Amino acid sequence: MKIGLIIIGDELLSGNTQDCNMLYLGEKLRALGLKLGECQVIQDEIEVIKKSFTQALKENDITICSGGLGPTIDDRTKAALSEYLGVELEDSPHARKLALEHYQRRSLEWFPELNNYHMIPVGVQAYFNPKGLAPGLLLKKKDQQLLCAPGVPREFQSMVDHFFNSLLENKSNAARNYFTIRTNGIPEEQIFNKKCPTLWQTLSQFGNISSYPRMSGIDIVISDLKMTSTKMKEKLTTLPELHPIRNHVWHLGNGNIGELIIELAKQHNITISTAESCTGGLMAHLLTEVSGSSQVFFGSVVSYDNSVKKNILGVTQEGLDHFGAVSLEVAEQMATGVRNQMGTTYSVSTSGVAGPLGGSEAKPVGTVAIAIEGPSGRHSKTYQIPPIFDRDEMKKRFASRALISLFKQMKKDLSL
Amino acid sequence: MKIGLIIIGDELLSGNTQDCNMLYLGEKLRALGLKLGECQVIQDEIEVIKKSFTQALKENDITICSGGLGPTIDDRTKAALSEYLGVELEDSPHARKLALEHYQRRSLEWFPELNNYHMIPVGVQAYFNPKGLAPGLLLKKKDQQLLCAPGVPREFQSMVDHFFNSLLENKSNAARNYFTIRTNGIPEEQIFNKKCPTLWQTLSQFGNISSYPRMSGIDIVISDLKMTSTKMKEKLTTLPELHPIRNHVWHLGNGNIGELIIELAKQHNITISTAESCTGGLMAHLLTEVSGSSQVFFGSVVSYDNSVKKNILGVTQEGLDHFGAVSLEVAEQMATGVRNQMGTTYSVSTSGVAGPLGGSEAKPVGTVAIAIEGPSGRHSKTYQIPPIFDRDEMKKRFASRALISLFKQMKKDLSL
Numbered sequence: 001m002k003i004g005l006i007i008i009g010d011e012l013l014s015g016n017t018q019d020c021n022m023l024y025l026g027e028k029l030r031a032l033g034l035k036l037g038e039c040q041v042i043q044d045e046i047e048v049i050k051k052s053f054t055q056a057l058k059e060n061d062i063t064i065c066s067g068g069l070g071p072t073i074d075d076r077t078k079a080a081l082s083e084y085l086g087v088e089l090e091d092s093p094h095a096r097k098l099a100l101e102h103y104q105r106r107s108l109e110w111f112p113e114l115n116n117y118h119m120i121p122v123g124v125q126a127y128f129n130p131k132g133l134a135p136g137l138l139l140k141k142k143d144q145q146l147l148c149a150p151g152v153p154r155e156f157q158s159m160v161d162h163f164f165n166s167l168l169e170n171k172s173n174a175a176r177n178y179f180t181i182r183t184n185g186i187p188e189e190q191i192f193n194k195k196c197p198t199l200w201q202t203l204s205q206f207g208n209i210s211s212y213p214r215m216s217g218i219d220i221v222i223s224d225l226k227m228t229s230t231k232m233k234e235k236l237t238t239l240p241e242l243h244p245i246r247n248h249v250w251h252l253g254n255g256n257i258g259e260l261i262i263e264l265a266k267q268h269n270i271t272i273s274t275a276e277s278c279t280g281g282l283m284a285h286l287l288t289e290v291s292g293s294s295q296v297f298f299g300s301v302v303s304y305d306n307s308v309k310k311n312i313l314g315v316t317q318e319g320l321d322h323f324g325a326v327s328l329e330v331a332e333q334m335a336t337g338v339r340n341q342m343g344t345t346y347s348v349s350t351s352g353v354a355g356p357l358g359g360s361e362a363k364p365v366g367t368v369a370i371a372i373e374g375p376s377g378r379h380s381k382t383y384q385i386p387p388i389f390d391r392d393e394m395k396k397r398f399a400s401r402a403l404i405s406l407f408k409q410m411k412k413d414l415s416l
Numbered sequence: 417m418k419i420g421l422i423i424i425g426d427e428l429l430s431g432n433t434q435d436c437n438m439l440y441l442g443e444k445l446r447a448l449g450l451k452l453g454e455c456q457v458i459q460d461e462i463e464v465i466k467k468s469f470t471q472a473l474k475e476n477d478i479t480i481c482s483g484g485l486g487p488t489i490d491d492r493t494k495a496a497l498s499e500y501l502g503v504e505l506e507d508s509p510h511a512r513k514l515a516l517e518h519y520q521r522r523s524l525e526w527f528p529e530l531n532n533y534h535m536i537p538v539g540v541q542a543y544f545n546p547k548g549l550a551p552g553l554l555l556k557k558k559d560q561q562l563l564c565a566p567g568v569p570r571e572f573q574s575m576v577d578h579f580f581n582s583l584l585e586n587k588s589n590a591a592r593n594y595f596t597i598r599t600n601g602i603p604e605e606q607i608f609n610k611k612c613p614t615l616w617q618t619l620s621q622f623g624n625i626s627s628y629p630r631m632s633g634i635d636i637v638i639s640d641l642k643m644t645s646t647k648m649k650e651k652l653t654t655l656p657e658l659h660p661i662r663n664h665v666w667h668l669g670n671g672n673i674g675e676l677i678i679e680l681a682k683q684h685n686i687t688i689s690t691a692e693s694c695t696g697g698l699m700a701h702l703l704t705e706v707s708g709s710s711q712v713f714f715g716s717v718v719s720y721d722n723s724v725k726k727n728i729l730g731v732t733q734e735g736l737d738h739f740g741a742v743s744l745e746v747a748e749q750m751a752t753g754v755r756n757q758m759g760t761t762y763s764v765s766t767s768g769v770a771g772p773l774g775g776s777e778a779k780p781v782g783t784v785a786i787a788i789e790g791p792s793g794r795h796s797k798t799y800q801i802p803p804i805f806d807r808d809e810m811k812k813r814f815a816s817r818a819l820i821s822l823f824k825q826m827k828k829d830l831s832l
Contacts, residue, residue: 011628013452015443016637018436022457027431036429038464041438041455048454071605072627073616106802114609131804133603152629154805187549189487193530200489211488212427213568221432274718280704281697284718288696291772291807299724302690302700302716304709308758312717312728342724356707386522388547389570391707 003029004060005039006052008067008077009151012041021066021156028160030178030223032168044068049080057144062167064160067151069134071115077148081137082121089119095126098135106133130158138163177225178207179232181242182251184217184404191218195244202241206232215393215400216257217248229253250404257403258286258293264410265296270345272406274300275313275338277325278352278368282399298342303334313337324363326351328380331369335380339373346374348406354394355387366394370402376413381405419445420476421455422468424483424493425567428457437482437572444573446594446639448580460484465496473560478583480576483567485550487531493564497553498537505535511542514551522549546574554579593641594623595648597658598667600633600820607634611660618657622648631809631816632673633664645669666820673819674702674709680826681712686761688822690716691729691754693741694768694784698815714758719750729753740779742767744796747785751796755789762790764822770810771803782810786818792829797821 005025011017019041026036037060042048044067056063068077082089099117103110112118117135120126127136127147132155137148149159183191188211192200199220203209207222225232233252236242242249251260265272274283284300287293301312306325309315314337315330323329331351339347352368359365366387371380385397421441427433435457442452453476458464460483472479484493498505515533519526528534533551536542543552543563548571553564565575599607604627608616615636619625623638641648649668652658658665667676681688690699700716703709717728722741725731730753731746739745747767755763768784775781782803787796801813 011626011637012438013442013455014446014639015439015441015452016626017628018434018439020434022428023431023434025431026429030430036431037459039429039457041457043453070627072608074626106804111610114605154809189530192488194527210427210432210490211486212433221427223430276697276700280709281692281700281716281718282704284692284697284720285701285811288698288718288720288811289808293696294720294774298721299728300697300716300718300720301728302697302704302718304700304704304716305714305758308715312715312757341728342721358710388522392705393570395701395704 001034001062002037002060003034003062003064004037004056006049006056006063006065007039007041007151008044008049008065009041010043010074013043020153021151024153024157025064025160028157028164032164034164044074044076046076046080046083049077050084053080053084053146057141057146061144063144063146064163065146065148066156069136069148069150071117071134078119078121078137081124081139081146081148085121085123085139087122090122091118092120092126095120095135098126098128099133102129102133102135108133127159128162129155130162131155132158177229178221178223178254179225179229179236180251180254181220181222181236181249182216182253183220183245183248184250184401186218186245186248188213188218191220191245191248196241199241202239206235215396216404217250250408256286257400257407258290261403261407261410262287262290262293262296264407264414264416265345266292268410268414270410271296271298271343273298273338273342273344273347275334275347275349276300276302277304277309277334277350278354279350279395279399279402280304280354282395283348283350283403286399286403298344301334301338301341309334309337312341314340326353326363326367326369328369328371328382331371332373332378332380335371335373335378346372346406346410348372348402350398350402352398354391354398356391359387368398368401370398370405372406372409374409374413376409379405379409417450417478418453418476419450419478419480420453420472422465422472422479422481423455423457423567424460424465424468424481425457426459426490429459436569437567440569440573441480441576444576444580448584450580460490460492462492462496462499465493466500469496469500469562473557473562477560479560479562480579481562481564482572485552485564485566487533487550494535494537494553497540497555497562497564501537501539501555503538506538507534508536508542511536511551514542514544515549518545518549518551524549543575544578545571546578547571548574593645594637594639594670595641595645595652596667596670597636597638597652597665598632598669599636599661599664600666600817602634602661602664604629604634607636607661607664612657615657618655622651631812632820633666666824672702673816673823674706677819677823677826678703678706678709678712680823680830681761682708684826684830686826687712687714687759689714689754689758689760689763691750691763691765692716692718693720693725693750693766694770695766695811695815695818696720696770698811699764699766699818702815702819714760717750717754717757725750725753728757730756742769742779742783742785744785744787744798747787748789748794748796751787751789751794762788762822762826764788764818766814766818768814770807770814772807775803784814784817786814786821788822788825790825790829792825795821795825 355365750765771781
């Protein structure tokens with residue numbers, strides 16, 4: 001089944017808005033054993049939209065279109081669809097029913113004249129919007145379907161879910177599995193072209209191989225898995241071709257670092273706290289993104305100013321004077337301080353220079369001291385991230401590095 | 417000048433990776449007074465890439481292509497470009513020189529056989545990569561140019577910067593200005609189709625109008641501004657057509673809420689702290705994304721567990737028992753606690769239910785209590801965000817709402 005996506009919106013091409021609907025649709029389709037073949041991002045002009053409809057409906061069995069269904073002048077999808085079909089808009093009882101439902105769900109009154117949600121091109125169906133106000137549009141043409149959904153991510157996502165779930169209800173939906181080998185501290189070319197020259201080929205027996213540089217290091221992804229994830233993990237644990245980079249593999253399996261830590265902590269009744277200087281709350285944010293994290297994550301002290309390091313975390317003035325805020329000694333005192341204050345099993349701390357300002361010759365931008373305190377004592381290390389990243393990416397790399405260190409230490413202490 | 421973007425990569429279509437290069441290029445071009453006309457996202461198969469090159473080079477003066485230049489088997493852009501041109505790869509001294517430079521910058525040794533970075537299609541130039549290892553590719557064909565850059569965002573971004581900066585060096589680069597009217601608490605259709613029915617038309621005299629729903633509310637953006645930002649702001653301050661929604665406008669101008677708060681604080685020697693329950697560190701993260709924030713942002717206590725609210729912030733057991741953790745009383749105690757602990761001019765706190773778990777009839781998912789303490793005393797309010805968002809989006813809305821409240825209070829206290 002060929003599936004394409006058209007994303008309509010000047011705001012996406014002009015750098016005003018980050019698209020996330022392509023990511024969502026791609027992931028959704030992959031989980032259903034389907035594949036997004038291509039995506040076009042186009043301006044919200046009627047002629048452009050018509051041309052894109054023509055092309056996409058020629059090539060795809062299913063075309064999903066995102067955006068341009070709202071109540072303002074720059075919402076032109078409905079007009080483009082009626083021009084493409086050469087039909088008028090008509091007052092649709094079904095669209096009226098849906099719009100009324102959508103407004104009632106939010107305890108709002110619907111005024112048709114403010115948004116024209118009841119007017120639909122002849123021959124097109126209004127489509128239920130599980131999370132918004134504007135109805136979607138569904139065109140069925142022989143074996144082809146075109147679904148126009150609003151561009152607002154939660155509306156797009158819920159409508160697309162509804163559409164594909166109904167479509168596949170009675171069909172096999174053998175989910176395509178994938179499995180991730182997560183590494184850090186080693187570049188792509190060193191893995192595949194030096195240390196493990198036969199790894200790609202060997203892994204290709206198990207599925208399709210891709211390699212992705214992430215904040216956390218290189219991820220090797222095996223998709224369309226030819227076995228269960230459990231079997232794959234067993235196989236990889238002893239795979240000789242993976243042996244040369246064994247020390248760089250920090251996880252065999254999917255899931256982000258926040259989810260992995262929270263899950264492991266829940267399983268073993270472990271509680272966690274963080275003390276953050278350069279990561280500025282990002283470690284806490286990543287951990288609290290996980291639903292149910294409140295069971296095991298107690299909290300964080302973001303000690304951006306040195307006064308906070310001293311007053312709340314008990315970092316000593318001597319430590320700050322003698323070693324500086326970015327030092328193993330201060331990171332260790334921070335980890336001890338927050339663990340004592342919050343009474344958690346583990347704590348992790350970061351102190352570093354995210355830049356672009358604040359670097360020095362001894363401690364350039366990219367320097368980060370990370371400390372972990374837990375049942376097996378204190379573990380700390382200074383890392384040097386290449387100073388080629390901007391502030392935002394640097395913070396993410398610091399947080400990722402610290403959380404991976406915590407995860408590895410937890411597994412080590414649990415003999416996993 | 418017609419400009420198009422081709423993004424190559426299965427990982428983007430399969431939901432493995434969030435693209436951010438389109439956003440960057442769109443923003444860059446807009447700032448230069450140029451426009452991104454369209455974007456195609458395609459699979460990394462040679463035939464598909466060739467077809468896309470053919471189409472894009474027919475339509476655009478400049479085509480930027482992202483991805484597929486790395487050292488692994490799934491990097492096929494170079495092969496597709498040589499097939500498209502019908503030429504072989506050749507050993508290029510210029511590519512050798514660039515690769516050597518790229519590796520030396522990171523104090524790494526370059527092994528040509530691990531990555532083939534010295535082999536370039538005949539007639540194509542190797543292109544300097546300011547932040548990565550793989551050289552880019554530049555094809556000049558009559559009046560057309562095709563630049564292939566790596567997909568890794570920092571590499572793509574720095575190469576594109578370099579390319580457009582050289583291209584426009586001697587030309588006018590009159591930046592197209594844009595100006596944002598930022599509102600919250602009122603839906604799009606209420607603004608344009610009810611309260612201010614002539615607003616869109618009136619604003620259209622000043623530039624192109626768009627309306628975008630954001631986490632922080634509806635943004636009305638005027639692009640291709642026909643006057644300076646200062647003049648625009650003056651005009652809008654007294655514009656009668658904007659009057660009916662005056663109370664919903666929280667800022668006239670660009671910049672995100674973190675930048676606006678940090679800038680205002682710097683100007684007026686204000687210091688800030690946060691106490692976060694449901695936002696889990698996100699407020700601190702947003703404020704510390706701003707370079708130089710350490711001058712005015714002292715820190716945050718992320719008090720996810722009630723023990724942390726009591727022990728560090730001094731929230732009373734009575735308050736928790738009597739009103740519950742999600743209450744104005746506890747939010748106020750949190751704001752007072754963190755402000756006392758950190759000694760800042762202002763503090764802001766959040767306590768709420770981000771969901772999907774933890775809601776009750778009295779305090780459903782989406783309830784958030786926000787408190788601010790500052791020179792004019794304590795200000796607190798409970799908000800109810802519709803429970804239609806997932807956890808991630810809910811946290812962002814809570815943080816956004818709290819920071820906007822802080823910003824408004826700061827401006828009010830400063831009589832701005």
